[in-house]
Amino acid sequence: KAGVTQTPRYLIKTRGQQVTLSCSPISGHRSVSWYQQTPGQGLQFLFEYFSETQRNKGNFPGRFSGRQFSNSRSEMNVSTLELGDSALYLCASSRGREYEQYFGPGTRLTVT
Amino acid sequence: AQSVTQLGSHVSVSEGALVLLRCNYSSSVPPYLFWYVQYPNQGLQLLLKYTSAATLVKGINGFEAEFKKSETSFHLTKPSAHMSDAAEYFCAATIRTGTASKLTFGTGTRLQVTL
Numbered sequence: 001k002a003g004v005t006q007t008p009r010y011l012i013k014t015r016g017q018q019v020t021l022s023c024s025p026i027s028g029h030r031s032v033s034w035y036q037q038t039p040g041q042g043l044q045f046l047f048e049y050f051s052e053t054q055r056n057k058g059n060f061p062g063r064f065s066g067r068q069f070s071n072s073r074s075e076m077n078v079s080t081l082e083l084g085d086s087a088l089y090l091c092a093s094s095r096g097r098e099y100e101q102y103f104g105p106g107t108r109l110t111v112t
Numbered sequence: 113a114q115s116v117t118q119l120g121s122h123v124s125v126s127e128g129a130l131v132l133l134r135c136n137y138s139s140s141v142p143p144y145l146f147w148y149v150q151y152p153n154q155g156l157q158l159l160l161k162y163t164s165a166a167t168l169v170k171g172i173n174g175f176e177a178e179f180k181k182s183e184t185s186f187h188l189t190k191p192s193a194h195m196s197d198a199a200e201y202f203c204a205a206t207i208r209t210g211t212a213s214k215l216t217f218g219t220g221t222r223l224q225v226t227l
Contacts, residue, residue, distance in 0.1 A: 004155075006155075033214070033215070035215075042217060042218075042219050042220065043202065043204075043215075043217040043220075044217075045214050045215065045216070048214060056214050058214075090155055090156065092156075092215075098163075100146060100158055100161050101158075101215060102158060103148070103155040103156040103157070103158075104155050105154055105155045106154075106155050108153075
C-alpha cells in the first residue's frame with residue numbers, strides 16, 4: 001500500500017506570495033492532518049480534515065487555510081507569505097480519530 | 113490542556129548500549145501515546161503506540177515503551193543501540209475524546225550513536 005505523498009517536496013517563494021501544498025493520503029484513510037515543523041517552535045498542529053470537513057484547527061492565523069476533496073486528498077494554502085512561514089510542512093493521514101497517524105515526507109517551504 | 117515533555121534534547125550512547133529516551137505527559141485524561149522517529153530530510157515514522165491495551169508496547173526496530181500512569185510517563189527503550197538508530201525521536205499524545213485526531217508533540221530528542 002502506498003504511503004502518504006506530498007507535492008512538491010521543495011518550494012521557494014518570495015514574501016507576499018501565496019503557496020498551495022498538496023497531500024494524498026493512504027488509500028482508505030479519510031482523515032488528513034497538517035503540521036508545521038520549525039527549529040524554533042517544533043511540531044505544531046495546523047488543522048485536520050475528515051470527509052471534506054475541517055474538524056479541528058490549531059492556533060495559526062487565517063492566512064493558513066486548507067481543504068479536502070471527495071477523494072480525501074487535501075491541500076493547504078498560505079497567503080501573503082512571511083519569512084517566518086519557512087518550515088517543513090507535514091501531512092498525516094489516518095483512518096479516523098481513534099487511529100494512529102502516518103506521515104508523508106513533507107514539503108520544505110523557504111520564503112525569501 | 114495536554115502537554116508532552118521530553119527530557120534531554122540530545123542523548124548519546126555507544127553502539128550496543130541501552131537506549132532510554134524519556135517522555136512525560138500532562139493530561140487530565142490518560143491519552144493515546146506515540147513515539148515517532150525522524151531521519152534527516154524525511155517525515156515522521158511511527159515506532160509504536162499506546163492506546164490503553166497492554167502497558168508495555170513493542171514497536172518496530174526493537175524499540176519498546178512502557179506506559180506508567182502513576183508516573184505519567186511513556187519512556188522509549190531499546191536494549192542495544194545500532195548506528196542506524198541515530199535520528200530524532202518525538203513523543204506525541206492525543207486525548208481520547210473530542211479532538212483525538214490532534215497530536216501534541218514533545219520537543220524531540222536527538223539520539224547519537226557512537227562506536
